[in-house]
Amino acid sequence: MKKLPVGIQSFEKIREQPDQFYYVDKTPFVKKLLEQGGGYFFLSRPRRFGKSLFVDTLRQAFLAKKEYFQGLYLENNWDWNTAYPVIHVSFGSGVMGSLEELELTQMEILGRNCRLYGIEHLDSPTIRGKFFELIKRLHEKHGQKVVVLIDEYDKPFLDNIANTSLAVEMSVKLISLYSVLKDADVHLKFVFITGVSKFSRASLFSGLNHLNDITLDARFSTLCGYTQKELETVFADQLEGLDKGRIRQWYNGYSWLGEKVYNPFDILLYFSERQFRSFWFETGTPRFLIELLMGNHYPIARLENLVIGEEIIDSFDVDRILVEALLFQTGYLTIERMDENMVGRRTYQLAYPNMEVKSSLNRWILNELVEDVEAKSANETRLIRAIQTKSFNDLRDIFHSFFASIPHDWYRKNELSGYEGYYASIFYCYFAACGFEIRAEDATNHGRMDLSLFYEDICCIFEFKVLENAGEGSAMAQLKDRKYHEKYQGSRKEIYLVAVEFSKKDRNIENFEVEKVS
Structure with missing residues (x-):
């Protein structure tokens, strides 16, 4: 089997070509980082976006492993005659559920790096001291300053974020580890830190005032992810016969002040399975x-x-x-x-970056509200059909049934039955989960519509009221008085005004009126 270049966003097996590799070359960013004068860099990106892959690219480049970069940009744009000692710290694997597990993991990481460079023992009794000693000894042993790569720096406390006290205690432990970088500055050539979340630099990276945060630097915005050009160039054969517009709608859209990118995890699995699914979303329950x-x-x-x-x-x-x-x-x-x-x-x-995230997140929210998830899924199918056929009586029945299925205990805990925003959110979540184009608080020169929905040749404008707060008939009256529909007249769409009024007492729809704008 052909050896894969490390650090290149690739996928080994796509259904039609199981032995063909697809390379998206991100090595120009390695050179670009060094052109900034080296130093300390921090990058935050969501999970499964290729952060660890790029860290491995850096590791092999600083180790002068030229054989991995054949045919890539860095092959002819790097000093392969100089190798640096590299300390690789990664918290990406496993879940640390206690401070003891965190400490053991830190010791294992330091031990692994020691064995890699033939260091049998570190004398310091503390983890912080051992880390500093390792950096200093590698500098002295190899005659070159040390490269430190820290991947998934935040995973120990993100895994425990629901347990605030434990998460805080873990962050304190990690502060001690990361603070070594300031003290070891004279021994360091290059530092690169990645994570999902950008926690307060003042606390987690105390003293690293020269840390260069490239998270929202447009020059590095496409360091992780696939651009449209990369997708169409590298995967041209995979795109044949596929709906590129729909692929873009489902998986493109992530932006960090630069060109929008695709999630690599989604794209590669889509090419493998040839069906639209929430691949990225399903890998981590939020x-x-x-x-x-x-x-x-x-x-x-x-x-x-x-x-x-x-x-x-x-x-x-x-x-x-x-x-x-x-x-x-x-x-x-x-x-x-x-x-x-x-x-x-x-x-x-x-x-929302794309349809995958918008639809999946709202579906999860709905699942949190109801006990009968199967009935909710059946309602989604009925809802799509009701919009397609303009069957508004069915639409009313679907939502009435949904609100009736929400346990009373939920209302007692949240006390939201008196708020119009709560009911509007339910409608919004349902429509979003079904994949409809919707706009919340859609602005006009007469005010803001609560919700507008678009599907093929129709436009539905919704207004929500709680009877105890506004009075019967107030929802339709507002729709007409403020003439929200004028914004879409001339759009060649049939426009429907949908007035929905709720009872705070009954916690359900009391009045549901629909009028077509002539």
Whole structure:
């Protein structure tokens, strides 16, 4: 079997060509990092985006393993005559459920690096001391400064993020480990740190003031993931006969202030199975995220067009988790646009990256609300059919049945039955889970629509009211008075006004009116 170049985003077996390898060359970024003057770099990307693969690329390049880079950019753009000692620290495998397991893992990592370079024993009694001693001795032994690569730096406390006290204790332990890098600066050539989340630099990387964060650096925005050009060039034979527009809709869309990219994990599995599935989403259940959204009574429809400041997107701490930051850093939202005002303050408009994430996340939220998941899935099929056939009476029955299926205990815990935003969120989640094009709080010159839905030749404009708060007939009256429909007149679509009024007492739909705009 042909030897694979390390660090190249590739897939060994695609159904039609099990012995053919596909190479997406990311080695130009290795040279680009060194052109920045070397130093300390940090990169945050969601899981399964190729971070570990790139770390391995760096490792083999600094080890001067030229044989792995034949035919790649770095083959003729690197000093292969100089090899550096490389310390590789990875927390990517396994789950550490206690401080004792974390300490054992740290000792195993240090031991593995010692054995690799023939160091039999480290004298320091502490993990922090052993790490510093290893760096110093490698520098002295090889006569070259040391390269330190830390992969998945945050996994120990991310795995325990639901247990705040344990997560905080683990972060304290890791602070001690990472702080060695400051003290060992004179012995270091290059440091590269990756993780999913961008926790507060002030705490986790205390003292590393010269840490170069390239997470939102447009020059490195496509370091992980496939660009459209890379997809169409490298996988041209795989794309033959496929709907490229639909592939883009499902799997493209991740952005870090540069060109949008595809999730490699999704693309490679799609080419293997030839069907649209939520491959990336299914590899990690975001239960903690769902509980955080529901526990904070977060209006889910707001995720469709979320604007936040750089102080939120930039970082968060283990004991102070912001929903918006977590959604962005874990890949469930991405940057749609960045704006900078007169005083230099940046704001970011976030959105779902693609159909996979939007549909799957909202389906998980619905599953959290109901006990009969099979009935909910059947309702999704009925809902799609009702929209396709413009059967609005069926639409009312579907949602009435859904609200009736939510256990009363859930309402007692959350006290949301009196809020219009809660009911709007349920409609939004259902439509999003089914894959419809929807817009929440759609702006017009007369105000904002609660929700608008588009499918082929129809447009449905929804207004939601709680009777105890607004009174009977207020939803349809607002739709007509504010003339929301005028925004889409001339779009060659049939426009329907859908007024939905709920009873706080009964926790269900009380009135459901539909009128077609003539």
